[in-house]
Amino acid sequence: MTESPATKPADGDVCQRVKNGLNLEKNGVLKSLHRCHEQQPKHHCQPEEEEVHAASHHDSQYNRPFLESFEETPMLVAVLTYMGYGILTIFGYLRDFLRHWKIERCHIAREKEEQRDFVPLYQDFENFYTRNLYMRIRDNWNRPICSVPGAKVDLMERTSRDYNWTFEYTGRVVLDVINLGSYNYLGFAENTGPCADSAAEITMKYGVGVASTRQEIGNLDRHEELEKLVAKFLGVESAMVFGMGFATNSMNIPALTGKGCLILSDELNHASLVLGARLSGSTIRVFKHNNMQSLEKLLRDAIVHGQPRTHRPWKKILIVVEGIYSMEGSIVRLPEVIDLKKRYRAYLYLDEAHSIGALGSRGRGVVDYFGLDPCDVDVLMGTFTKSFGAAGGYIAGKWELIEYLRSHSHSAVYATSMSPPVVEQIITSMKCIMGEDGTTIGCDRVRKLAENTVYFRRRLREMGFIIYGNEDSPVVPMMLYMPAKIGAFGREMLKRNIGVVVVGFPATPIIESRARFCISAAHTKEMLDRALSVISEVGDLLQLKYSRRRIQPSLSLPCDDIVFEDIDD
Amino acid sequence: MPPPPFHPACKMNFKNLLEYLAWLYYQYLLITGIYVLEPWEKSIFNSVLFSAIAMVIYTSYVFVPIHVRLALEFFSGIFGGQPESTMALMN
Numbered sequence: 219m220t221e222s223p224a225t226k227p228a229d230g231d232v233c234q235r236v237k238n239g240l241n242l243e244k245n246g247v248l249k250s251l252h253r254c255h256e257q258q259p260k261h262h263c264q265p266e267e268e269e270v271h272a273a274s275h276h277d278s279q280y281n282r283p284f285l286e287s288f289e290e291t292p293m294l295v296a297v298l299t300y301m302g303y304g305i306l307t308i309f310g311y312l313r314d315f316l317r318h319w320k321i322e323r324c325h326i327a328r329e330k331e332e333q334r335d336f337v338p339l340y341q342d343f344e345n346f347y348t349r350n351l352y353m354r355i356r357d358n359w360n361r362p363i364c365s366v367p368g369a370k371v372d373l374m375e376r377t378s379r380d381y382n383w384t385f386e387y388t389g390r391v392v393l394d395v396i397n398l399g400s401y402n403y404l405g406f407a408e409n410t411g412p413c414a415d416s417a418a419e420i421t422m423k424y425g426v427g428v429a430s431t432r433q434e435i436g437n438l439d440r441h442e443e444l445e446k447l448v449a450k451f452l453g454v455e456s457a458m459v460f461g462m463g464f465a466t467n468s469m470n471i472p473a474l475t476g477k478g479c480l481i482l483s484d485e486l487n488h489a490s491l492v493l494g495a496r497l498s499g500s501t502i503r504v505f506k507h508n509n510m511q512s513l514e515k516l517l518r519d520a521i522v523h524g525q526p527r528t529h530r531p532w533k534k535i536l537i538v539v540e541g542i543y544s545m546e547g548s549i550v551r552l553p554e555v556i557d558l559k560k561r562y563r564a565y566l567y568l569d570e571a572h573s574i575g576a577l578g579s580r581g582r583g584v585v586d587y588f589g590l591d592p593c594d595v596d597v598l599m600g601t602f603t604k605s606f607g608a609a610g611g612y613i614a615g616k617w618e619l620i621e622y623l624r625s626h627s628h629s630a631v632y633a634t635s636m637s638p639p640v641v642e643q644i645i646t647s648m649k650c651i652m653g654e655d656g657t658t659i660g661c662d663r664v665r666k667l668a669e670n671t672v673y674f675r676r677r678l679r680e681m682g683f684i685i686y687g688n689e690d691s692p693v694v695p696m697m698l699y700m701p702a703k704i705g706a707f708g709r710e711m712l713k714r715n716i717g718v719v720v721v722g723f724p725a726t727p728i729i730e731s732r733a734r735f736c737i738s739a740a741h742t743k744e745m746l747d748r749a750l751s752v753i754s755e756v757g758d759l760l761q762l763k764y765s766r767r768r769i770q771p772s773l774s775l776p777c778d779d780i781v782f783e784d785i786d787d
Numbered sequence: 788m789p790p791p792p793f794h795p796a797c798k799m800n801f802k803n804l805l806e807y808l809a810w811l812y813y814q815y816l817l818i819t820g821i822y823v824l825e826p827w828e829k830s831i832f833n834s835v836l837f838s839a840i841a842m843v844i845y846t847s848y849v850f851v852p853i854h855v856r857l858a859l860e861f862f863s864g865i866f867g868g869q870p871e872s873t874m875a876l877m878n
């Protein structure tokens with residue numbers, strides 16, 4: 219599945235390295251081919267495993283090397299992974315058979331007797347997967363915690379006597395688990411310090427909420443202050459905040475586009491963006507992940523052909539991308555996207571949920587990271603859930619845009635306003651990042667996060683793990699592939715007092731299960747070192763060091779000429 | 788028995804053979820995916836797999852020699868009947 223004619227050894231002494239985003243299932247065969255002349259010329263050239271998105275011919279647009287790698291799945295591992303799923307599926311069918319004939323008890327929701335002849339509710343693949351694969355390793359998810367989810371976290375110990383169908387709490391607490399799973403990029407998830415204090419103070423003064431919408435009687439001075447602060451933080455004219463990040467996306471995109479509009483969406487966009495795009499009723503076309511050739515082709519087609527059948531021009535074309543993709547750890551190629559958007563006169567919607575605060579020298583997200591002008595992005599969206607340790611989302615941009623949204627967005631009209639303590643947490647942490655509190659804590663945290671990220675990624679790569687994504691992204695996905703290893707990795711790590719997030723289908727393609735580490739500024743060097751040594755130990759135990767890439771000092775050097783080919787059609 | 792030096796297991800240090808075998812069994816569990824199964828399912832899988840392997844070994848032990856002998860006879864029937872002169876020609 220992960221092999222294609224394009225990855226087969228090239229003939230002669232020219233070693234072609236295929237560089238594309240993810241595996242071919244997702245990315246098709248549209249890719250750029252980099253020819254490398256310097257690699258062992260006589261030797262029969264092996265399919266080169268490493269795929270690096272070097273900042274190719276657009277070098278000039280990037281102020282620092284844009285290194286993004288998605289090492290290809292080793293063939294043997296892919297085969298074994300499919301075999302593992304095959305075996306588990308067979309046992310799944312066996313168990314379903316037993317349940318059907320009432321030989322064993324069914325613990326999960328199913329149709330009632332009276333509903334027997336109705337359209338089946340629980341028969342699709344995802345239900346099968348939940349019942350027969352996910353339930354077996356369910357102890358790795360939804361672990362209850364009983365402390366602030368900072369750099370360390372306390373877990374409530376639980377056991378299961380019926381193989382994860384039910385859990386019992388033993389009453390013991392697993393103390394000081396190193397937390398590599400929270401989106402706590404800047405370490406603002408704290409229960410002490412200035413943020414917590416001011417939030418407590420505001421709670422005493424304002425209470426916890428007014429149970430009304432912003433348009434009715436829920437509008438507080440703190441909300442207005444926050445909006446001004448967000449606009450200032452991002453360097454745009456105006457901003458607007460919402461109580462929930464997910465709703466910010468899914469309710470505002472429908473306000474921006476409608477019938478006769480075209481949405482060009484990255485294939486790995488978050489569910490909230492997908493939902494928003496679908497609710498809007500516009501035509502949606504999906505381009506390959508972070509693939510600018512694919513985006514350009516769609517844009518060009520959209521402009522040349524217009525709407526289907528009528529061939530009228532599209533009313534609006536909206537490009538929807540994210541700053542950091544939370545499952546791949548990749549960073550959007552924003553300079554190129556902005557270039558395309560300007561050239562084809564499209565609009566750009568940028569979701570900075572993970573990147574705001576976490577990227578850029580000043581913590582202003584991807585725009586800052588690439589040193590671009592925030593006014594080039596038409597709609598800046600982000601959430602306060604990650605870096606700011608709060609909840610909610612914002613939309614920022616031109617004054618006209620925000621005024622329009624204030625009266626047209628469903629989440630502005632119908633949703634209750636943000637709770638004042640949450641607002642206060644955001645204000646305090648944002649001021650801290652901006653340095654307005656008179657300290658350098660914010661700056662230090664942004665720098666510390668960048669350092670931690672580079673260090674953690676480099677060490678993992680040196681150990682021989684397959685790591686996805688951009689060098690500078692604090693989301694670090696490490697490939698596990700095999701279904702049993704998802705469960706084993708989470709359990710073995712917890713046994714050694716490290717909490718990690720493991721991800722499998724449906725959040726990732728079925729064979730690309732992974733562990734996702736989220737680096738935080740709150741992690742000290744000792745914690746990271748301890749975590750790394752444990753990861754290495756577990757990696758040896760479970761044989762996770764799949765990488766066949768030599769550690770090269772420089773990744774972008776060997777490529778002297780670069781050919782972009784469109785082999786799509 | 789320590790694992791050979793180039794083996795992936797060389798990064799693990801085992802105290803004794805038993806530990807090494809346990810590790811190998813663990814790898815087997817992980818790769819086949821039966822790590823996540825309940826014990827009775829594991830034993831079903833293991834018994835099916837091992838009986839299949841045993842049958843393959845047994846059949847090959849019983850039948851392969853016969854087939855090899857038949858094949859040899861067949862081919863020697865074809866080539867053995869050639870007159871000497873062809874060989875001479877080829878030389």
Ligand SMILES: Cc1ncc(COP(=O)(O)O)c(C=O)c1O
Binds near residue numbers: 464
């Ligand atoms: C890209 C993206 N957008 C939006 C959201 C939703 O944000 P929230 O969790 O604040 O609702 C998330 C959260 O996971 C996200 O990753």
